[in-house]
Structure formats: structure tokens, C-alpha cells
Amino acid sequence: xxxxxxxxxxxxVLPVLVLVAISAVLPLMTVVNYAFNDTFGxxxxxxxxxxxxxxxxxxDRLHEALGRQILFSAIILAIEVPLGILIALNMPKSGFWxxxxxxxxxxxxxxxxxxxxxxxxxxxxxxxGLLGHTLAAIGIDYNYTNDAIDAWxxxxxxxxxxxxxxxxxxxxxxxxxxxxxxYQAAKIDQATRWSVFRYIELPKMKGVLLIAILLxxxxxxxxxxxxxVVTGGGPGNSTTFLSIDLAKMATGQFDLGPAxxxxxxxxxxxxxxxxxFYTVMTNLDxxxxx
Amino acid sequence: xxxxxWNTLYAALAALMAAILALLLWAVPTDADGVREWTGQxxxxxxxxxxxxxxxxxxxxxxxxxxxxxxxxxxxxxxxVGILRIETTRGDRLFISLLGSAFIxxxxxxxxxxxxxxxxxxxxxxxxxxxxxx
Numbered sequence: 001x002x003x004x005x006x007x008x009x010x011x012x013v014l015p016v017l018v019l020v021a022i023s024a025v026l027p028l029m030t031v032v033n034y035a036f037n038d039t040f041g042x043x044x045x046x047x048x049x050x051x052x053x054x055x056x057x058x059x060d061r062l063h064e065a066l067g068r069q070i071l072f073s074a075i076i077l078a079i080e081v082p083l084g085i086l087i088a089l090n091m092p093k094s095g096f097w098x099x100x101x102x103x104x105x106x107x108x109x110x111x112x113x114x115x116x117x118x119x120x121x122x123x124x125x126x127x128x129g130l131l132g133h134t135l136a137a138i139g140i141d142y143n144y145t146n147d148a149i150d151a152w153x154x155x156x157x158x159x160x161x162x163x164x165x166x167x168x169x170x171x172x173x174x175x176x177x178x179x180x181x182x183y184q185a186a187k188i189d190q191a192t193r194w195s196v197f198r199y200i201e202l203p204k205m206k207g208v209l210l211i212a213i214l215l216x217x218x219x220x221x222x223x224x225x226x227x228x229v230v231t232g233g234g235p236g237n238s239t240t241f242l243s244i245d246l247a248k249m250a251t252g253q254f255d256l257g258p259a260x261x262x263x264x265x266x267x268x269x270x271x272x273x274x275x276x277f278y279t280v281m282t283n284l285d286x287x288x289x290x
Numbered sequence: 291x292x293x294x295x296w297n298t299l300y301a302a303l304a305a306l307m308a309a310i311l312a313l314l315l316w317a318v319p320t321d322a323d324g325v326r327e328w329t330g331q332x333x334x335x336x337x338x339x340x341x342x343x344x345x346x347x348x349x350x351x352x353x354x355x356x357x358x359x360x361x362x363x364x365x366x367x368x369x370x371v372g373i374l375r376i377e378t379t380r381g382d383r384l385f386i387s388l389l390g391s392a393f394i395x396x397x398x399x400x401x402x403x404x405x406x407x408x409x410x411x412x413x414x415x416x417x418x419x420x421x422x423x424x
Contacts, residue, residue, distance in 0.1 A: 026338070029348060033339040045339040047329035050404050057400045268392045275389065279376050286377070 028267075034260035041254075052261035062262060064237070065245040072241060073220040076159045080216055081209070083160065084167025089197070091172055102172075105165045117229025120158040124230070144231060148238035155227045155239055162226070163216060170212040174205035207284050214277040222270065242266055296364060303360075307353055314349065318342050351388075358384055372424040383424055387417040 035052055037045040056062055087105070092098040108116070124144050126132040135142040144154040178200065186196045224243040227233070233240035233248070240248070246266065250259035291299075319330040332340040358381055369377035378386070391413040398409035 029344075030338045032347070033341065033344050036341065036344055037339050039339070043335045043337050043339075045331055045341075047341060049329070050399065050406065053396070054399050054404060057396055265396060268389065268396070272389060272393075275385070283376055 031260045031263055034256045035264050036257075038257050048257055052257045053265075056258055056261045056265065059258075061245065065240055065242050068238075068240065069221060069242045072156070072223070073217055075156055076163070076220050077213060077216055079156070079160050080164045080167050081213060084164050084212065085171045085205070085209070087164065087168040088171035088175055089201070091168070093176070102169070105168055107165075108162050109165050109169075111162070113225035114229055116158065116162050117226040120154060120161075120226070121230045124154050146235050148235055151231045151235060151239050154230060158226055158230065159220065159223070163219070167209075167212045167216065170208040171205055174208035175201060178204045210280060210284065214273070214280065218270070218273055218277065221273065300360070303356055307349075307356070311349060314342060314345050354384060374424050378424055380421075383420050386424060387420045390416055390420065 033045075036048060036050075038048040038051075039045050091101050091105075111119075123129045124132045124142075126136050126143055132142060132144075141147075142150050144151045182200045182204075183196065186200060191199075222243055223241055224247070227239050227241060228244055228247075231239045233244045237245075243266075246259060246262055249255050249262060314332070317332040319327050319332070319334070321327050321330075328342050330341065332342060332345060361380060367379060369379045369382075371377055394413050394416060395406055395409045398406060398412070402408065
């Protein structure tokens with residue numbers, strides 16, 4: 001059947017384009033402008049050239065925040081991905097229990113970021129929090145407000161609590177799509193549990209796992225609300241990740257120029273990761289359709 | 291569309307972009323001695339803080355987007371698989387070029403500092419390589 005090509009439908013996208021132009025493109029252009037100028041307020045700007053970029057690209061503060069950010073993303077990926085797969089492997093495959101587990105496991109995903117932060121902020125407090133108080137009662141010296149290690153553990157456990165479900169759900173969806181015949185063939189060959197996982201389940205989950213890893217990486221790389229609510233970036237600067245540092249610089253110190261240069265560099269990194277994400281996904285689709 | 295209508299479209303777009311460029315040039319402020327301040331504010335006291343270099347940057351990006359859109363409409367292409375082993379069209383290669391150039395410039399600032407002349411030459415080589423092999 002021949003379809004009539006009608007490009008007029010593109011006009012229906014116009015309102016969205018206008019909205020995006022106002023809400024995203026104009027602010028982004030302004031950020032680029034600010035990155036090349038210096039201001040003392042009052043909308044008076046003085047050309048600074050590449051000064052802010054030079055300052056930011058060699059700034060120890062930014063390097064440290066970037067280091068912390070990469071460490072954080074690496075740790076949560078190393079915990080959430082294996083844990084998510086493990087949960088997915090042990091989830092019931094069908095029936096009442098499958099539905100119940102699915103609902104329970106997706107609950108943390110439905111909670112707004114700042115609420116998650118508040119929950120853990122209270123949960124970890126030594127005076128009134130269940131976790132903090134219990135740990136203190138059994139003699140463990142735990143205090144996330146003045147110990148950097150404790151703060152890191154709290155933030156990481158919180159992220160694992162919040163997001164492992166996403167990995168588990170995706171892995172579960174991947175597992176469900178494996179036809180029963182594969183398992184039957186494995187049984188005939190007397191395959192061990194490990195080889196079933198290694199040669200059947202893992203290759204079949206590759207696509208969804210890749211999406212899970214990239215999603216988790218992106219989200220953790222841009223994390224702001226939860227650690228900000230729990231630790232406020234402290235103690236000291238120990239949990240100050242990139243976006244927290246950026247917000248401190250831009251709205252706390254009102255250093256618009258450096259903050260703009262910083263956010264442009266951050267934006268380039270995010271853009272690169274998003275592009276890799278998009279490319280990998282579309283190429284996976286193409287391979288599957290082949 | 292016929293060739294003559296394409297030519298009309300090209301002429302109209304070229305005129306539009308030329309007019310915008312002329313407007314930008316006209317808005318460049320002059321100091322008390324009448325010397326043009328190329329890095330001055332195009333609209334004094336405006337919150338978006340437009341200055342000619344940044345405006346020129348966005349102008350060039352806009353021109354590139356227009357050119358690549360026209361190319362894609364008039365001469366559609368089949369994507370090819372290059373050394374990255376992914377399918378790319380001209381638009382993809384433009385994106386890879388621009389983003390890569392941003393990182394080259396940042397790297398140059400980190401290792402060598404301010405004048406980006408060397409970085410720009412490196413970017414041009416990189417862009418040529420991307421369009422040839424990616």
C-alpha cells in the first residue's frame with residue numbers, strides 16, 4: 001500500500017519546539033554567555049574570555065568533586081547491578097507471588113527524591129533514627145554528620161535501596177523473555193546452574209542490562225537531591241558531588257562565570273554519555289531486528 | 291521540488307542568515323574613540339549577556355544545522371558503518387565532530403592553557419577524520 005507523504009504533521013510539533021526553546025535553549029545560551037563574562041550583578045557584564053574555563057579545568061575543587069562523583073558511580077554500579085541480577089534470578093516467575101514481589105520491589109522507585117533523602121536523613125540519625133539509634137545501642141560508632149566514611153556508606157546504601165529495584169525489574173524482564181526451550185536443552189545437557197546463568201541467562205539479558213547500567217550511571221552521575229538532603233555535601237566536602245558543588249558555586253557564592261563554565265563542561269560530559277547511551281540502544285535494536 | 295525552487299530557497303535562507311550576521315555586526319558596541327569593542331555587550335544591561343564572539347558561535351552552529359538539514363532533505367543518504375562500527379549519517383558525524391571538538395578544546399586548556407589556536411587546528415584535523423572514516 002502506498003502511503004501519502006504528508007509533512008504537515010511536523011507543524012503539530014511546533015508548540016513543543018517553542019516550549020523547549022524557551023525552557024531549555026534560551027537558558028543554555030545564557031549559560032554559554034555567562035561562561036565568557038564576569039559580572040558583579042545588576043546585569044553588567046565584562047568580557048572574561050577563556051579565563052573561567054582555564055580556571056575550572058585546572059581547579060582542584062572540580063577535580064576532587066569529579067573524583068568523588070566517579071567513585072560514587074562506580075561503587076553504586078558495582079553493588080546495584082550484581083544485586084539486581086541476583087534479586088531478579090530469585091524472583092517468582094508467575095502467579096500471585098510474582099505480582100506481589102513486583103509491586104513491593106517497585107515501591108522505592110515511586111518515592112520522590114527529596115522524600116528518599118528525608119527518610120534516610122531521619123533513619124540514620126543517632127538520636128531518633130531507627131538505624132542510627134540501633135547501631136549506637138549495639139556499640140557501633142556511627143554518625144553520618146561528622147564521619148566521612150559513615151556519610152558515604154549512608155549515601156551509597158540509600159542509593160542502593162532506591163535504585164536496585166530498577167536494575168532488578170529490567171533484569172527480570174530480560175529473564176522472562178527467555179523461552180523455556182533453552183532451559184530444557186540445558187537440562188538435557190546436564191548444565192550446572194552457573195553455566196545456565198553464564199551461557200543462557202546472561203547473554204539474553206545483555207540488552208536490558210546495558211540499558212540498566214547506562215541509566216544508573218547517568219542518574220548517579222547527575223545525583224543531587226538525595227545526598228544534598230541527607231548530608232548537604234558534608235562533612236566538609238566529603239559527599240560534595242559535581243552537581244552539589246555546582247549549585248554551591250552558582251547560587252551559594254554567586255560565582256556565575258565559573259559556575260557557567262563548570263556546568264558547560266558537565267553538560268558536555270552528560271551529552272557524551274547520553275549519546276553513547278542512545279547509540280548503543282539503537283544499535284542493539286538493529287542487531288535484534290537483523 | 292524543482293531545481294529553480296531549491297535555488298530560491300537557498301537564496302532566501304542565505305539572505306536571512308546574512309541579515310542576522312549584519313544585525314550582529316551592527317550591534318557590536320563602540321567605545322568613546324569610535325573603536326569597535328568586539329567583546330562588548332551587544333545589548334547593554336540585558337540579562338542574557340550577549341557578546342559578539344558567543345553570538346557568532348551560535349550563528350555558525352545555526353548555519354551548520356541549516357546546511358545539513360538542506361543536504362539531508364535534498365540528497366538523502368544511506369547511513370554507513372565506519373571505524374566506530376556504528377551507523378552514522380552526515381548529521382551524526384557533525385554531532386560527533388562538534389562534541390569531540392569541545393573535548394579537544396577543554397583538553398588543550400588543561401594541558402597548554404589559553405590561546406586555543408593549536409586546539410582549533412587539531413579540531414579541524416579531527417573533524418576531517420570524522421567525516422572521512424567514522
